[in-house]
Structures are given as structure tokens and as C-alpha cells.
Amino acid sequence: MDRKYIFITGGVVSSLGKGIATSSIGALLRARGYAVTAIKIDPYINVDAGTMRPYEHGEVFVTDDGAETDLDIGTYERFLDVDLARGNNITTGQVYQTVIEKERQGAYLSQTVQVIPHVTDEIKQRIVDAGERVGAELVLVEVGGTVGDIESLPFLEAIRQIRFEMGRENTLYLHVTLLPYLGTSEEYKTKPTQHSVATLRGVGIQPDGIILRSKTPVPEEARRKIALFTNVEADAVFNAFDADFVYAVPEMLEQQNIGRFIERMLSLERVTPELRVWQDAVRVLRQPASEVSIAVVGKYVAMPDAYLSLMEALKHAGIANDARVNIEWVNAEALVEADLSPLRTFDGILVPGGFGVRGIEGKVRAAQVAREHRVPYLGICLGMQVAVIEYARNVARLEAANSTEFDPYTPHPVIDLMPEQLEVADMGGTMRLGSWPMQVSDGTLLQRLYDPAPASQNVVYERHRHRYEVNPGYVAQLKDAGLTVSGITPGMAGRGEGLVEAIEIEGHPFFLGLQSHPEFRSRLMRPSPPFKGFIQAAVARAGARRNDAGPERAAVPGEVLP
Ligand code: GLN
Numbered sequence: 001m002d003r004k005y006i007f008i009t010g011g012v013v014s015s016l017g018k019g020i021a022t023s024s025i026g027a028l029l030r031a032r033g034y035a036v037t038a039i040k041i042d043p044y045i046n047v048d049a050g051t052m053r054p055y056e057h058g059e060v061f062v063t064d065d066g067a068e069t070d071l072d073i074g075t076y077e078r079f080l081d082v083d084l085a086r087g088n089n090i091t092t093g094q095v096y097q098t099v100i101e102k103e104r105q106g107a108y109l110s111q112t113v114q115v116i117p118h119v120t121d122e123i124k125q126r127i128v129d130a131g132e133r134v135g136a137e138l139v140l141v142e143v144g145g146t147v148g149d150i151e152s153l154p155f156l157e158a159i160r161q162i163r164f165e166m167g168r169e170n171t172l173y174l175h176v177t178l179l180p181y182l183g184t185s186e187e188y189k190t191k192p193t194q195h196s197v198a199t200l201r202g203v204g205i206q207p208d209g210i211i212l213r214s215k216t217p218v219p220e221e222a223r224r225k226i227a228l229f230t231n232v233e234a235d236a237v238f239n240a241f242d243a244d245f246v247y248a249v250p251e252m253l254e255q256q257n258i259g260r261f262i263e264r265m266l267s268l269e270r271v272t273p274e275l276r277v278w279q280d281a282v283r284v285l286r287q288p289a290s291e292v293s294i295a296v297v298g299k300y301v302a303m304p305d306a307y308l309s310l311m312e313a314l315k316h317a318g319i320a321n322d323a324r325v326n327i328e329w330v331n332a333e334a335l336v337e338a339d340l341s342p343l344r345t346f347d348g349i350l351v352p353g354g355f356g357v358r359g360i361e362g363k364v365r366a367a368q369v370a371r372e373h374r375v376p377y378l379g380i381c382l383g384m385q386v387a388v389i390e391y392a393r394n395v396a397r398l399e400a401a402n403s404t405e406f407d408p409y410t411p412h413p414v415i416d417l418m419p420e421q422l423e424v425a426d427m428g429g430t431m432r433l434g435s436w437p438m439q440v441s442d443g444t445l446l447q448r449l450y451d452p453a454p455a456s457q458n459v460v461y462e463r464h465r466h467r468y469e470v471n472p473g474y475v476a477q478l479k480d481a482g483l484t485v486s487g488i489t490p491g492m493a494g495r496g497e498g499l500v501e502a503i504e505i506e507g508h509p510f511f512l513g514l515q516s517h518p519e520f521r522s523r524l525m526r527p528s529p530p531f532k533g534f535i536q537a538a539v540a541r542a543g544a545r546r547n548d549a550g551p552e553r554a555a556v557p558g559e560v561l562p
Pocket of ligand 1: 352353354355356380381382383385405465466467468469
């Protein structure tokens with residue numbers, strides 16, 4: 001079959017949940033057995049998301065090949081259960097960078113280089129390449145931003161041309177809009193959607209289908225009105241109303257026959273999708289057997305988007321353990337001076353990745369509480385580094401040990417810049433990024449968690465995004481003081497036995513620090529082993545606490561109460 005393309009645009013407002021709509025459609029197509037890939041177009045001029053603030057823009061997602069992408073790429077990976085790559089996130093910056101480089105090389109000799117056709121050709125090429133690279137049968141292309149934005153015009157023109165070139169049966173346009181509800185007149189208002197479709201038509205695209213985002217299910221009458229005014233068929237207006245869990249969205253759309261609609265429009269065979277994983281997940285999320293409370297000690301508190309993959313990995317791990325994971329955000333800065341005993345009342349403490357000195361001492365103290373009071377601890381990247389700093393100071397007696405990221409003059413730089421980083425001048429795309437092997441030591445917690453296949457020779461892969469590492473010069477002292485190094489990157493010259501990838505504490509119910517970010521690879525269908533084990537340990541602790549009627553959870557200094 002010819003490769004087919006589904007284009008998703010957005011109207012009325014941004015942050016509509018277009019990424020979830022796109023991903024849910026992807027999930028429905030995957031559940032029909034198709035090879036699917038997804039592309040996110042970000043019309044901003046940054047080359048990638050790596051240099052943007054997670055606080056405003058959400059997390060920076062990292063792919064196997066080390067691209068720093070928009071968080072939607074992570075949502076696609078999780079919903080489609082595929083590994084994506086650099087080429088799946090296209091930005092204006094990348095497109096212009098290529099076009100300008102080509103112009104300098106003389107690729108357009110004698111021509112005037114223009115948005116149409118040179119920029120649009122480059123965009124089309126990138127879309128085609130991303131599908132080609134993985135042999136996709138269906139390619140989802142989500143255009144970020146809102147129609148009417150100046151920045152998105154070249155992209156809309158490019159996707160318009162793709163139908164012109166590839167034909168109707170190989171292209172489909174879906175437009176996602178917000179349907180506002182007016183309390184005073186108690187009705188959904190369709191006018192913004194009409195205007196948004198008119199704007200889209202103005203650049204030559206008539207959508208084939210509309211997906212309405214709304215708070216509650218939209219009445220049939222409003223749907224019919226939208227069909228009439230936007231010139232789409234009545235059965236091509238779909239409604240993604242707010243769901244209690246995003247994993248319920250694929251089935252919600254399937255029940256409205258969006259799958260059948262896509263099959264019809266793209267001349268695909270009629271297939272019944274297998275949606276069991278989604279249904280099972282939603283069932284557990286709605287009625288779990290138990291619950292655990294996890295303290296997430298971070299800098300961006302109550303900012304789920306800044307830690308989206310982490311939140312999802314915890315959710316996957318909760319589902320795998322039939323438990324609800326209640327996240328309590330704890331502001332690391334508030335822990336510095338405070339009485340930390342309330343931290344012991346959690347079933348688990350997690351210190352996520354991060355950059356910069358803000359809140360560091362609070363995170364170090366959180367790791368100390370977890371170690372001393374046997375609270376399950378998972379340290380991700382920075383979370384591992386603070387655990388090492390804590391252990392160095394308080395167990396190995398290396399006074400004022402620190403990372404040179406936070407104290408360049410520390411007498412004991414137990415965490416230090418990786419040698420490769422010394423020559424780095426640019427900030428963009430220069431960290432240690434992407435998938436790297438981790439050699440797992442026998443007889444460790446890490447090995448029990450990953451249970452690597454014999455053929456792998458105890459090597460597993462996780463994704464990375466960091467500049468600092470455990471200083472090889474201190475590994476012997478830390479080990480002598482009792483710290484277990486359970487994972488290393490094999491074969492890195494001049495790094496002692498190899499770069500430290502994982503640390504743990506023997507005899508502790510669950511104390512694990514990882515230099516990598518296993519949350520990026522976690523899927524509903526394949527929960528990340530460290531997260532799964534962490535929540536399992538938390539469930540055990542919650543059960544034990546219930547039995548001996550231990551202390552009630554008290555508020556922690558810095559905790560953001562729901
Ligand atoms: N700031 C630390 C480093 O660069 C940790 C990074 C992270 O947590 N992703 O090494």
C-alpha cells in the first residue's frame with residue numbers, strides 16, 4: 001500500500017490536547033496492526049527544545065538517538081509504543097538552518113531562495129523522510145500552534161501541497177478545536193470553531209474531520225451545526241471531552257467510530273482494534289487495589305508537564321502493581337532548614353533530574369532521610385548525584401563533598417564535569433545524550449529489576465541527558481564506605497572501571513540512583529523496571545505501615561497540598 005498521511009492542525013487556542021488526540025489516533029491505528037509513526041512540527045525558531053525552560057514549555061524529551069525534543073514526542077512514543085528519533089520533531093529552526101546551509105553550498109545556484117518552494121520543499125522532504133526511515137504505513141503529522149499563527153504558514157502550505165501531490169486517498173486533514181461552554185446561556189459555542197475552519201480554508205485546506213475538545217460531551221445538535229458550517233460530513237465531527245485519565249481517550253474516540261472514518265477516507269481495510277491494554281489500564285486507574293504516597297522533591301513543584309515522562313512512568317508502575325500513586329510535590333528549597341521527620345511518613349521518596357544549584361541541599365537531605373529511615377528511594381540523574389553527595393559527606397566522611405556544578409571549590413568533587421564536556425562551548429545539543437549501555441552487576445537490586453536476558457550479557461540501555469558524572473577518583477572510597485556501584489557504562493577509557501551508571505545501598509529495602517532517565521523508555525505495555533520496583537517497594541511499605549498503624553501522614557515543609 002502507499003504510505004498515507006494524517007495531518008492534525010489546531011484551532012481557537014493552544015494547549016488543547018492536540019498531542020493526546022494525535023497520540024490516541026495513533027494508538028487506534030497501532031491497535032489495528034499498522035506500522036505508524038508520528039511527527040511533531042514546532043513552528044518556533046529554536047532548533048530543538050533542549051534550550052527551553054521546562055517551566056514554561058514542559059519537559060525536554062530525549063530520544064534514543066539523543067535528540068532533545070518537545071514533550072509530545074514522548075506522548076507519541078508511549079501511545080504508539082514505538083521508538084522515535086530526531087527526524088520526528090521538525091522545527092522552523094531546523095528547516096531554515098538546512099536551507100541556508102544549502103544556499104551557502106551553492107545548491108540553489110542562480111535561484112532566488114524563497115519560502116515557496118525552497119522552505120516548503122524542505123518541510124515536505126522531512127515529512128517524507130520520517131515515514132520512509134521506519135517504513136511506516138501511516139504517518140501522523142501534528143502541526144503545533146494554532147491556525148492563523150504567522151509561524152505556521154509555511155508548514156500549512158507544505159501539508160496542503162502533500163495532498164495535491166499524493167492524492168486524496170493518501171491524505172487526511174483533521175482539525176482539533178476548543179468548544180467553549182457559556183454558563184450564562186448554558187450552551188456550547190460553535191463560532192470560534194467556524195472561524196478557525198474558515199482560516200484554515202483560507203490557506204487552502206478544507207478539513208475532512210473535526211475533533212471538538214470540550215469539558216463534557218457535546219450535544220448532537222452542536223455537532224450537526226458544526227458539520228454544516230464547516231462543511232464536513234456529520235459523522236466526521238468527533239468529540240474528545242475531558243476524560244478522568246488520558247488513557248481513556250483512544251477508546252472514547254473509537255466509540256465514536258473515528259477508526260472506521262479513517263479507514264473509509266484512506267481506503268483502508270476494516271479492522272477491529274485490540275484495545276485491551278488501554279481498557280485494563282483505565283480499570284486499574286479507576287479502582288486500584290491499594291495506594292501509595294510518593295514525595296517528589298524537585299525545583300518545579302506541582303508542574304506535572306515539567307516532569308511528564310516521570311509522571312507517566314510512575315503511572316505505568318502503579319498500574320503494574322495495581323496501586324494508585326499519589327504524588328506529593330515537595331519544594332526542595334523549603335527542606336533546607338526544616339524538620340524533616342514528616343518525610344518519613346511517605347511510602348517512597350523520588351528525586352528527579354534537574355539542573356542548577358537551587359534546592360540542592362534540600363534534595364541531599366531528602367536522600368539522607370530515605371537512607372537513614374529505610375524509605376524507598378529512587379534518584380534519577382541529579383537524584384543519583386545528590387544521593388552520592390549525601391553518602392560521601394555522611395558515610396564516607398568526605399566533608400563538604402559536592403558536585404562542581406554547585407560548588408566549584410569543594411574539597412571533594414565527588415560529582416564532576418565529564419572530560420568530554422570541558423571543550424564544549426555551545427549550549428544546544430552538547431550534553432551526553434541519548435541511549436547508552438549499562439553493564440549490570442550480578443547479585444544486585446538493579447539486576448533483579450532488569451532481569452537482563454542471558455544473551456544481553458547483562459547489558460541494558462537507557463537514555464541520558466547530563467554533563468556531570470560520579471568522579472572516578474572517588475569511586476574506590478565510596479565503595480569502601482559501603483556504597484554499591486551496580487551499573488557502569490562499559491569500556492570508557494580513563495574512567496576507572498567505567499562511568500558510574502547506578503548506585504544502591506545493600507540491606508536497604510529499596511535505594512537506587514541512576515545516572516540515566518529510565519522514565520523516557522517507560523510504556524504502559526512495558527513499565528520501566530526501576531519504577532516498577534520502586535512502587536512495589538512503596539506498596540510493601542504502605543502495607544506494613546497499615547498493619548502496625550504507623551503515624552498518619554503529616555504535612556511536610558514545602559509540600560504543595562492538593
Ligand atoms: N545537572 C546534572 C548534570 O548535568 C544532572 C542532569 C539531570 O538530572 N538530567 O549532570
